[in-house]
Amino acid sequence: MANFVTPVNALMHWQKQHPQRVYLRQPIDGVYHEKTWAMVAREAGQIAQGIRSLGLEPGDKVAILAKNSAEWFIADLAIMMAGCISIPIYSTASADTVSFILKHSESKLLFVGKLDEWNKQAAGVPVGLKTVAMPYPTMPCHIQWSDWLAKQAVIDKHHLWHEQDTMTIIYTSGSTGDPKGAEISFAAYRYACEQLIEVLQAGSEDRVMSYLPLAHITERVYIQGTSIFSGQFSVSFVESLDTFADNLRSVQPTLFVSVPRLWARFQQGVFEKLPPKKLKLLLAIPLVSGLIKAKIKKALGLNKARILGCGSAPIAPSLLRWYQSIGLNISEAWGMTENLAYGTLNLPFRSDKIGTIGKAGPGVEIKISEQGEILAKGQGMMSGYYKHPELNEQTIVDGWLHTGDKGSIDADGYVKIIGRLKESFKTAKGKYVAPVPIEQKLAENSMVEQVCVVGSALAQPCALVVLAGEMKQHSQAQIEASLGRTLDKVNQHLESHAKLSHILVVKQDWNVDNALLTPTLKIRRNQIEQHYSELIHQQFTSKVAFEAGSW
Template identity: 25%
Template sequence: MRDLALAPPSAPPLTGGLADSLFETAAENPTLPMLARRASTASSTWEEITAVEFRDAVVDLAKGLIASGISPGQRVAIMARTRYEWTVLCHALWTVGAEVVPIYPTSSRDQVEWILRDSGCVAVLVEDEQGVMTVGSVCASLPLLRHVWQLDAGALDQLVARGEYIPLATVDSMRRIVLPDSTAVIAYTSGTSGHPTGCALSHRNLAFPCDTLLAGWGHTAAPPGEQGAVLAFLPFSHVYGLMIQGLCVRGGLLMGHEPDLGGESLSSALRTFRPTYLYAVPSLLEKIYKNFLRTAQQAGRGTLFERAADTARDFAAALERHRLGRGPGPGLDLRLQHALYERTVYRRLRAALGGRVRRATSGGSPLSRDLSLFYEGIGIYVHDGYGLTETGGGVTMQPFGREKSGTVGQALPGAEIRVADDGEILVRGPSVFQGYVGDETATRAALSGGWLATGDLGRLDAEGYLTITGRKKDTIVTSSGKSVAPAALEQRLRMHPLVHQAVVVGDNRPCVGALITLDPEFLTHWRAALSLPGDAPTREAREENALREEIARAVAAANSSVSRSESIRVFRVLPEPFDVTNGLLTPSMKLRRDEIVRHYALEIDAMYQSRSRPRRTPDHEETTGWDDSDNVFR
């Protein structure tokens, strides 16, 4: 039974639309800084926008939308990176009762056409000339589309000028008729196969996780007496990004916008904005860790970093045992080691993230326990969250003071989670979406008795902590009938500094295999550190052998967590990464597994054919003969 003393307070019920909280904050605390932006990636100065300035910008833009004929219930797409203008336009649309349709700016022409037509958008805001060209090329098939606004061509200023004659009372009257169950967003799923599907999310759906998290965990965003600060760099085109925006605006947190996810731009933004709370995805946290390691190795301190990292994980694991009542906590020797590395290593690592971050959330895909323990050990507890587009954001959180790494925490107050007999996670609560746009069949298939079938696999422990084990549709079944969930293996493979991406394969094959891509920056560093003697051909051959052995060690490390029948017996290193541009990643950076398997069908066939030595076996007995020497490098 759940300890009610640990249950956080419930969020107050929503009475209007998502824009209302901005107007309330501007009335109660007009000088509160709410948004921040910088003129360029080279700038270290952030311009702060107060609550009243933010509200006035929203009102002025709302007038322009009204003057342009945008009315309640109409849909307007935003196809831009994470920018200040995105947040202003989004709240202006909600103010007039319109529905926001986020589109990734990296979406293909076909994806843009599908989303605009399927949602029936009457207008779209694009960021630049490329966006105008993309939309323009499909306009002939979009009879409802009336406006294409270009952000970098001054579209928002033009809208403000167009609406100067609209009275403030008109804006207020439109805002006040927006109800909690009015649709706020049509969020399209990434479309790992087939066309993306539009999820209708109400104002209540989006507000519930934000308000619940703020009510119970808002105090963790910053030290007492300080305003929390969050750097928004994840795309608002994804529900995770929308939740971050909602948490900041509804919680009075200062939100900085950083549109460029490039390494140097993001690093500069973190150092200069200095967030108090970090929202990220596992791939970014993995990248930061590898950058820490590479920088230490380049400085000749690689061994020191690895010892410090091991100490951080051991220290965090001991802290966890103590807070869960399962151990005494770190011993004296471990505390002394940790204190030494705090002075020499950990504080420098935190400085690279701005120096003020003490807690973080990771979402989008599972975060490894080892990585979570590492960050906690250096002074940044990373909560691995769980949610999906259909739930308007997160539905779980770690109970404060009883956090358990390797899980995604417990269900939020007001939400319910259970696991079906086949391992599928089911969710019920105020954030569960209204349905799929124009697809009642899919809606009925996903919703039964108010319970959402998530398609994710997991398990609940006796204390109600949820662990994600994979996606139902991603489960691999080998020719011997063994079912394998690929997520954990892929996660462990990516922990090796050289491994950038990994896709586990093996459907109807005699064993599990893996397609691997390499981290180009770490590969360059690794090659330079080898310093092999000999002429060019000899050196290259030795280098390739060394690389093969290193990747084989990464595979062996990943296999150590699973049984032999589930382990990777063959692998192939691919010459290029999976990317949005080659169609192998979704715009939200998820693997398009079916497409990857199709794209690399010949390589997968060759991987299994090379040096395979199957022997006769009785029916239903797994084929052996696939040993470590069967690894194939390309």
């Protein structure tokens, strides 16, 4: 593999090696518009010249607020060419978060692209900050992307970066407090990407789809980084949420990474057409089983996938085993912004290690501290938190990243996450309860889409549950019976102080918009507890209770 210092070095290499090979595929009005390596290099060079024409200097920060698109990749490359540092912002970020990140990073320019509710986010853009609109419907901007492509020449000289220079600042979506900006160097980024290229054995026959937020380190490394450093495969994008399923079936990716919530929704989509009992019966018939599996995989668009991944949040082992039953092996992986999402992987896939997050990737060291915390070390680490040097000393000690996750390592080196160090709560009995393992057990019931175990200052903890949308076809009595059986099963294996008093079905879906989920779909535990505080402290006599209006 060529030794590229930056993604721009890789881009310029590949545009010389195979200029006409398609790199990016952007769907517009149902039609894929393809951009070759040469086209991407030229457009990035023109946008870079546009940035430079505004008087920005090396080291200035340039933000991107947009859904994934070919232009997102190109803007990121252009920012590097111009000598600036990219500041990605989640496309779902609130106006307050947009304002915080733009001010904290001292961004001098903002690229804006596809957004669902730009009218709400526009208030977060400081008055006077120059904005550039990507070629999609979006908020009013000072400059149009198309104007720069029409008027700007290709930048004549790219900025010369050193490998320890900061490439980007990734603001974590943390479940509490203001986001923290992790500074990522070119060296760390390249290292993580190149290690993954080897682990995934990425090649010219591969296809990927970029749809998870590019403001998150996983998509930035697993998809954007591996594609540009390998120079081997194309990246396709999604036109909209409504076209996602069609886009997935059209692309038929060979490498596909998702999050637990989407894997659960895929399962529910299968159950809508084939109820669980009927599917299980068909899969037990040898001559029919193979046909059913092939049909399901094709309908999902995953019939060509050779590697499937899952990360970002805990996933129920039962869900992974269900996918295995239809011939789809999903490998869990784990990482953080602070170690560039490159930590552990269950690759090659091992069925007997379902329930773990895999073992340390090549070049990564993992150990458990005396306090039970997972510690990680490797070359792919952040340089530090932007403007928060005091946090660096707490987070990386003697080269070891203190992850905040509690875990264990088995004899084969496979890691299991037990929960977060700071998530355990104390009940009124003075005993501590770790909620994550209990939540994982509850989530094995396919009726449960989201779950949060709470119990601070309660005599016994309880579980808040959001049902999968498809559950409306069942009666309340059926749901109550199913959840009741799950509650009994889970409680059998818990110590007396951790046994759940009841399950409470709530009516509101937890999402990014109501701030009960992070942009990466992790639950915001503190916000959920505050939101349902009054409900949590009500007295319920039944094992399964329903919030008024939830049914």
